[in-house]
Amino acid sequence: MERAVDGTGPPVAVAPAIPVRTVTVREVGPRDGLQSEAPLPVEARARLVTMLSRSGVSKIEAVSFVSPRAVPAMAGAAEVWARVERSPEVRYSALVPNRRGAASALEAGGFASLQAFLAASDGYNSRNVGKSVSESIEDVTGVLAEASRAGVPVECSISAAFGDPYEGDVPPDRVADVAERLADAGIAGISLGDTTGMATPTRIWAVVDSVRTRLPRVPLNLHLHDTRGTAMANALAALEIGVDEFDTSVGGLGGSPFAPGANGNLPTEDLVHMLQDMGIETGVSLDRVLEATVEVQAMVGHPLPSQVSKAGPRWTVGG
Amino acid sequence: MERAVDGTGPPVAVAPAIPVRTVTVREVGPRDGLQSEAPLPVEARARLVTMLSRSGVSKIEAVSFVSPRAVPAMAGAAEVWARVERSPEVRYSALVPNRRGAASALEAGGFASLQAFLAASDGYNSRNVGKSVSESIEDVTGVLAEASRAGVPVECSISAAFGDPYEGDVPPDRVADVAERLADAGIAGISLGDTTGMATPTRIWAVVDSVRTRLPRVPLNLHLHDTRGTAMANALAALEIGVDEFDTSVGGLGGSPFAPGANGNLPTEDLVHMLQDMGIETGVSLDRVLEATVEVQAMVGHPLPSQVSKAGPRWTVGG
Numbered sequence: 001m002e003r004a005v006d007g008t009g010p011p012v013a014v015a016p017a018i019p020v021r022t023v024t025v026r027e028v029g030p031r032d033g034l035q036s037e038a039p040l041p042v043e044a045r046a047r048l049v050t051m052l053s054r055s056g057v058s059k060i061e062a063v064s065f066v067s068p069r070a071v072p073a074m075a076g077a078a079e080v081w082a083r084v085e086r087s088p089e090v091r092y093s094a095l096v097p098n099r100r101g102a103a104s105a106l107e108a109g110g111f112a113s114l115q116a117f118l119a120a121s122d123g124y125n126s127r128n129v130g131k132s133v134s135e136s137i138e139d140v141t142g143v144l145a146e147a148s149r150a151g152v153p154v155e156c157s158i159s160a161a162f163g164d165p166y167e168g169d170v171p172p173d174r175v176a177d178v179a180e181r182l183a184d185a186g187i188a189g190i191s192l193g194d195t196t197g198m199a200t201p202t203r204i205w206a207v208v209d210s211v212r213t214r215l216p217r218v219p220l221n222l223h224l225h226d227t228r229g230t231a232m233a234n235a236l237a238a239l240e241i242g243v244d245e246f247d248t249s250v251g252g253l254g255g256s257p258f259a260p261g262a263n264g265n266l267p268t269e270d271l272v273h274m275l276q277d278m279g280i281e282t283g284v285s286l287d288r289v290l291e292a293t294v295e296v297q298a299m300v301g302h303p304l305p306s307q308v309s310k311a312g313p314r315w316t317v318g319g
Numbered sequence: 320m321e322r323a324v325d326g327t328g329p330p331v332a333v334a335p336a337i338p339v340r341t342v343t344v345r346e347v348g349p350r351d352g353l354q355s356e357a358p359l360p361v362e363a364r365a366r367l368v369t370m371l372s373r374s375g376v377s378k379i380e381a382v383s384f385v386s387p388r389a390v391p392a393m394a395g396a397a398e399v400w401a402r403v404e405r406s407p408e409v410r411y412s413a414l415v416p417n418r419r420g421a422a423s424a425l426e427a428g429g430f431a432s433l434q435a436f437l438a439a440s441d442g443y444n445s446r447n448v449g450k451s452v453s454e455s456i457e458d459v460t461g462v463l464a465e466a467s468r469a470g471v472p473v474e475c476s477i478s479a480a481f482g483d484p485y486e487g488d489v490p491p492d493r494v495a496d497v498a499e500r501l502a503d504a505g506i507a508g509i510s511l512g513d514t515t516g517m518a519t520p521t522r523i524w525a526v527v528d529s530v531r532t533r534l535p536r537v538p539l540n541l542h543l544h545d546t547r548g549t550a551m552a553n554a555l556a557a558l559e560i561g562v563d564e565f566d567t568s569v570g571g572l573g574g575s576p577f578a579p580g581a582n583g584n585l586p587t588e589d590l591v592h593m594l595q596d597m598g599i600e601t602g603v604s605l606d607r608v609l610e611a612t613v614e615v616q617a618m619v620g621h622p623l624p625s626q627v628s629k630a631g632p633r634w635t636v637g638g
Contacts, residue, residue, distance in 0.1 A: 015524035015560050016335040163633055197626075198633040200596040201555055205334035228633060229589035229626035233551040236520055241334055263626055270548035277519040307516075307548035307582055314482055314517040314547060 016240045022281045024245040026059035026221060027052050027268055029296065031074070031095055033253030035064065036264070037300050039073040044299050046083035051295060052250060053087040055288035057268070061115060061247075062092045065101035065108075078108045086110065093155070097129065099142030106150045113188065114147050116140040117157040120175045123166035124159060124195070137181055144186050153188035157223060161207055163198025172203075172210035179211045179218070189219040191247060194234065197227020197263075201237035208241055223247035226263035226305070235271055239280070246271060251293035251304030267306030269293060273313055286313055335559045341600045343564040345378035345540060346371050346587055348615065350393070350414055352572030354383065355583070356619050358392040363618050365402035370614060371569060372406040374607035376587070380434060380566075381411045384420035384427075397427045405429065412474070416448065418461030425469045432507065433466050435459045436476040439494045442485035443478060443514070456500055463505050472507035476542060480526055482517025491522075491529035498530045498537070508538040510566060513553065516546020516582075520556035527560055542566035545582035545624070554590055558599070565590060570612035570623030586625030588612060592632055605632055 030049045034040060049062045062084060068075030077094065086092065091112035094105040102114055118136035119125035125133050140156055147154045161175045179190050192207060199207075204222070211220065222238050224231040224246065235246060249265030272284045286308070293309045349368045353359060368381045381403060387394030396413065405411065410431035413424040421433055437455035438444035444452050459475055466473045480494045498509050511526060518526075527539065541557050543550040543565065554565060568584030591603045605627070612628045 015521075015528070015556070168634070197630060200593050200633075202334075202597045209334070227626060227630045228592060229551055229586065230593050232548055233555040233593065236552040236555055237334070267548065273547060274519050274549050274552065278521045307546060311516060311546045314519075315487070 018239050018280070019242045020239050020244045020280060022244065023275055024058045025268060025272065025282050025284055026061065026245060026247045027057040027250060028061045028247045028265065029250035029253045029268070031061040031064050032247070032265060033249040035071050035073050036254050037073055039075065040299055042076045042079045042083065045080045048292065048296055048299065049080070050085040051292040053085065053090050055292060056282070056284040057090065058283060059091045059093065061095060064095035065104045066095065066097050078104065081108050081110070096143055098139040099146050102143040102146040106146065106152065111152060113153045113155050114143060115155050115157060116143045117159060118178070119159040119164070120161045120170050120178050121164040121167045124164040127166060128159065133178060137185070140182060140187070141185050148186070155189035155191060156182050156187045157191040157193050159193040159195040161192040162194045162203045163196065165196050172207045175207050176210040176214045180214050183215050183218050187218070189221060191221035191223050193223040194225050197225040197230065199224065199234050200230050201233055204234050204237040205241060208238060208243060219245065221245040221247060224266045226252065226266055231266040232270065232274065235266065250289060251296055251309055252306040253296055253300070253304055263305040267304070267308070269306050269308040273308045277314060337558050337599070338561045339558050339563045339599060341563065342594055343378060344376045344587060344591065344601050344603055345380065345564060345566045346376040346569060347380045347566045347584065348569035348572040348587070350380040350383050351566070351584055352568040354390050354392050355573050356392055358394065359618055361395045361398045361402065364399045367611065367615055367618065368399070369404040370611040372404065372409050374611060375601070375603040376409065377602060378410045378412065380414060383414035384423045385414065385416050397423065400427050400429070415462055417458040418465050421462040421465040425465065425471065430471060432472045432474050433462060434474050434476060435462045436478060437497070438478040438483070439480045439489050439497050440483040440486045443483040446485060447478065452497060456504070459501060459506070460504050467505070474508035474510060475501050475506045476510040476512050478512040478514040480511040481513045481522045482515065484515050491526045494526050495529040495533045499533050502534050502537050508540060510540035510542050512542040513544050516544040516549065518543065518553050519549050520552055523553050523556040524560060527557060527562060538564065540564040540566060543585045545571065545585055550585040551589065551593065554585065569608060570615055570628055571625040572615055572619070572623055582624040586623070586627070588625050588627040592627045596633060
């Protein structure tokens with residue numbers, strides 16, 4: 001193919017038409033963000049969820065019913081959840097590792113959905129939860145059984161869907177295989193996780209295409225990490241092929257467990273700010289998210305990686 | 320337009336075909352990066368350019384012949400340049416503000432091109448150089464006159480092409496107007512600068528399209544800043560419409576002058592790393608750039624914002 005703008009090449013491609021007008025933001029700061037921080041008091045965690053509940057985000061992953069021994073920062077999920085001032089406009093979820101976690105979440109009540117999880121590859125899954133992918137699918141099946149009795153839908157996160165730090169690249173077909181098994185089991189939605197920041201735009205296109213070809217009707221969410229600086233480019237790549245739901249984290253809370261000092265979760269304000277300028281609706285108040293970032297930075301005691309929280313939105317500069 | 324993946328919408332768009340196979344990386348760390356740092360010794364600045372000369376980048380903006388009173392960190396350009404161990408495979412440029420600067424650069428000799436600059440809007444231009452855009456075009460004309468006698472081409476950077484912190488949004492047509500005046504004056508290439516990080520993908524598409532419609536044969540370069548987290552997404556957007564040359568800075572050296580703590584220049588290693596995974600050639604050795612980042616962090620005495628320098632390339636994790 002010719003170089004495009006060197007004065008000798010042919011006229012080049014026109015800009016892609018983005019087939020998405022509205023994006024659902026699923027705020028995961030209180031869960032995926034805080035789980036890698038030193039444990040915060042229950043009151044502070046509830047206050048964060050309450051603040052985010054007023055920010056206009058459509059969904060919040062509020063708490064995690066994992067073992068407090070395995071993840072001390074997530075201990076006391078029911079206590080946190082009981083203190084949250086909930087908004088009727090927000091769909092809350094709880095992360096649950098298995099049937100027992102699901103039972104605890106359902107007992108606490110009030111969740112629009114439960115979020116199960118597993119990895120696409122045995123390498124990551126065994127290190128993360130000490131099980132093979134097939135064993136984890138049994139856990140998800142247990143969650144589904146428990147939740148279906150309560151009439152609560154279950155969505156599932158597939159971690160390390162774009163690369164596994166232990167196994168390397170994960171073939172898109174393997175991700176689609178796992179997604180298909182989950183869909184067959186009755187999952188209501190799938191989140192593809194770039195848990196360790198190994199995705200790039202072409203991998204986003206390949207994996208999403210592979211999953212969607214098999215499961216054209218299962219709602220997809222993308223969970224992006226900025227570990228190698230690609231999260232926003234990956235979000236753009238996903239929007240271009242019609243992905244319309246993203247996990248984000250207030251301030252970018254939640255560093256990478258594999259890279260000290262590296263960015264972790266895609267910051268809520270950075271994505272919302274870019275989408276807003278592109279005319280893509282999220283319903284999110286940037287001001288409210290930025291207020292929550294100030295608050296959560298004080299809670300955790302260190303700055304967070306989001307850029308818009310430092311520079312301010314583009315329309316306020318110089319003003 | 321329908322939502323895409325909610326189970327009710329139509330099949331969605333396929334991934335854009337990127338019409339670029341090879342990207343030219345123009346390293347600007349020694350100039351745009353260092354100019355916002357405390358002044359470094361001549362020897363250190365020359366060593367940085369020498370290291371980068373062995374990294375495989377196609378172009379390096381090595382020095383700046385601006386007033387040492389205006390930009391103390393750029394003083395001693397001729398001395399730095401004389402100490403650089405140049406590579407025959409690198410095209411070096413010097414930034415020059417006017418005819419006098421051009422004369423100094425030409426006297427020093429050995430530059431493949433000179434880089435002039437101005438802003439697209441009077442607001443930014445008057446604060447940056449104390450002149451109107453029209454007055455700056457006269458400066459560029461002076462540079463062209465001086466350089467043409469020596470047979471050296473002149474390229475020109477248009478700063479604040481995607482938004483001006485003083486004037487707000489800059490209409491794409493105004494950028495194209497300035498570009499056209501520069502092209503009429505004999506400029507050999509244009510760099511569109513997102514100097515304060517106000518670009519988003521739709522603005523990239525609009526401004527590049529506007530300039531290219533008027534000037535289909537003038538080579539284009541993009542100079543992106545990550546002030547609001549959009550630099551990598553903007554790079555992807557630009558690639559999709561055929562832009563094949565980018566300014567980048569080793570380690571992301573060069574913070575935003577308007578936002579303490581915010582990112583500045585697009586980091587060389589982060590762009591190269593993403594492109595490499597996408598099958599787009601740059602000729603750059605990531606290892607060599609990462610070595611230079613280690614060196615320059617020691618020189619400036621603080622960490623730099625690039626992500627790949629912290630997390631490592633995607634193919635080394637877990638290794």
